[in-house]
Amino acid sequence: MRLFRSEEHVARWLRENRYEPGRTVTAGTLCELAHAWWGNRLAPDWRPRTREESQAILDRLGLTGEFWQLA
Amino acid sequence: MDQSDLALRNHVYRRFAELGRAPELAETADELGLLAERAEAGLRRLHDAHWLVLESDRPEIRMANPFSAVPTPHRVEAGGRTWYANCGWDAFGIPAALGVDGHISSTCPDCGEAIELDVIDRRPKPNRDVFHVLVPARSWWEDIVFT
Numbered sequence: 676m677r678l679f680r681s682e683e684h685v686a687r688w689l690r691e692n693r694y695e696p697g698r699t700v701t702a703g704t705l706c707e708l709a710h711a712w713w714g715n716r717l718a719p720d721w722r723p724r725t726r727e728e729s730q731a732i733l734d735r736l737g738l739t740g741e742f743w744q745l746a
Numbered sequence: 747m748d749q750s751d752l753a754l755r756n757h758v759y760r761r762f763a764e765l766g767r768a769p770e771l772a773e774t775a776d777e778l779g780l781l782a783e784r785a786e787a788g789l790r791r792l793h794d795a796h797w798l799v800l801e802s803d804r805p806e807i808r809m810a811n812p813f814s815a816v817p818t819p820h821r822v823e824a825g826g827r828t829w830y831a832n833c834g835w836d837a838f839g840i841p842a843a844l845g846v847d848g849h850i851s852s853t854c855p856d857c858g859e860a861i862e863l864d865v866i867d868r869r870p871k872p873n874r875d876v877f878h879v880l881v882p883a884r885s886w887w888e889d890i891v892f893t
Binding site for chain 2: 676677678679680681682684685687688689691694695697698699700701702703704705706707708709710712713714715716717719721722723733741742743744745746
């Protein structure tokens with residue numbers, strides 16, 4: 676999971692390393708995702724999320740489709 | 747997983763945030779009043795449950811996501827400390843977990859140029875870089891270090 680300068684840089688890196696493309700998201704979406712995903716990691720009452728709860732976070736940010744399915 | 751595993755996990759995360767580094771097995775055992783063997787068995791259960799990641803060759807913490815116990819290309823200034831993140835996603839996760847603003851320094855894997863951005867009020871500034879996820883979600887844990 677890597678940060679790039681732009682989608683052009685992603686495309687070149689994929690081509691040069693012969694990787695199958697995954698999915699690209701903006702830094703803004705990634706930041707929202709990180710806050711939803713990691714925001715409670717240090718909470719004293721932390722409990723593991725269910726897979727359904729994790730999937731709901733991805734869905735809410737529009738990260739849908741087969742690629743984003745956790746199972 | 748039971749309440750003692752949850753307590754162990756929460757202790758490790760709390761100490762990681764306090765120390766600015768991963769607590770060592772001996773420290774964790776000592777602080778919780780456990781025999782080292784029992785603490786190690788507990789950490790291995792946490793590893794198996796994907797609650798943290800141990801080094802492949804010893805029972806020491808490699809990742810307590812979003813925090814990395816080893817230097818990586820993703821450095822984060824947040825809460826008065828410097829942290830390492832496991833990936834671009836985790837780099838944003840460190841300010842999120844700490845509940846503070848932060849500054850992320852990374853490197854574009856394509857051109858090697860520095861990527862510098864702030865996270866202010868839960869938003870990236872500037873918001874111009876992109877994030878690529880190579881591995882489908884269902885396979886993220888097959889090789890979490892690569893992912």
